[in-house]
Amino acid sequence: MGYNLATMRIAHISDFHYTRLTANPLRLFSKRLMGHVNWLFARKHNFSEEILEPLPTLFQELGVDLVLLGGDLTTTALLEEFEVANRFVKKLKTPWIAIPGNHDTYTYNSHRNRHFYRYFTNKRPSISHPVDFFTLKDHQIEAYRLFDGTWLVALDVSRATNLYSSRGLFSEKQEERLIEILSLIPATDSILLLCHYPFFQNDRWRRNLERGDALQALLENEPRIRLFLHGHTHRRTMADLQPSGLPIVLDSGSCAQLGRASWNLIDINSSGCKVDVYRWLDKWNCIEEQEFTWKR
Ligand SMILES: [Fe+2]
């Protein structure tokens, strides 16, 4: 990505859930039918596209250097949903990096045909470092040098699931690749890990990350990973787990869910970060600030 900064201001937004209904009955012979029924009866009044509209301008006013799009941009991975999500992302004047969530691979067809990546392929640097070889689309993992001594590693743990499941998977292959990427990053550097799912296993089984315990074990052994950024739960949380040998965990919440819409503005430097939590209360307001120091 090639930023030449000593600090960086990042906006982490997730779980947009842009929704469009299809009139094509053939597209409903899938899990999507349940997604549409669910949206019509439960979610339609819970999510707002309007509150997303001010964000591109706000990010510019706030001097955001990079926007992280944390997945679930769509609801049933319909092409029309990707298109409307893509229209929003095109309005961003700020560089961005996107990962898919479980709703972006909602049906077996959308996962098999990699529809997410038709619309959201991150701008990659030309290969000048061994980590540049890996791409989300081909390897389910990507790494970026954000600024001197600080890296971002993004994971795609989404997969198609059956009617009753919204599980992700941190696969053994992905674990091998993450270990390889970590071995290529200097020992004194700091790393931010971006993943749609939390690694801990305290949600309902059908909603959590398979092999999340393997990811947790890796995090316990890797003190360079300072921040673990995720969404998926739609529950905004900040937890400094450094005393337990884990990273600082930031759940951005959903940026579009009315009554609880939130996202995080994160200022990072070489010794820690400051997090401003934004919530929608008739406009986007910073409701909380917290500072963290790297301690591991
Ligand atoms: Fe979500």
Ligand SMILES: [Fe+2]
């Ligand atoms: Fe999700």
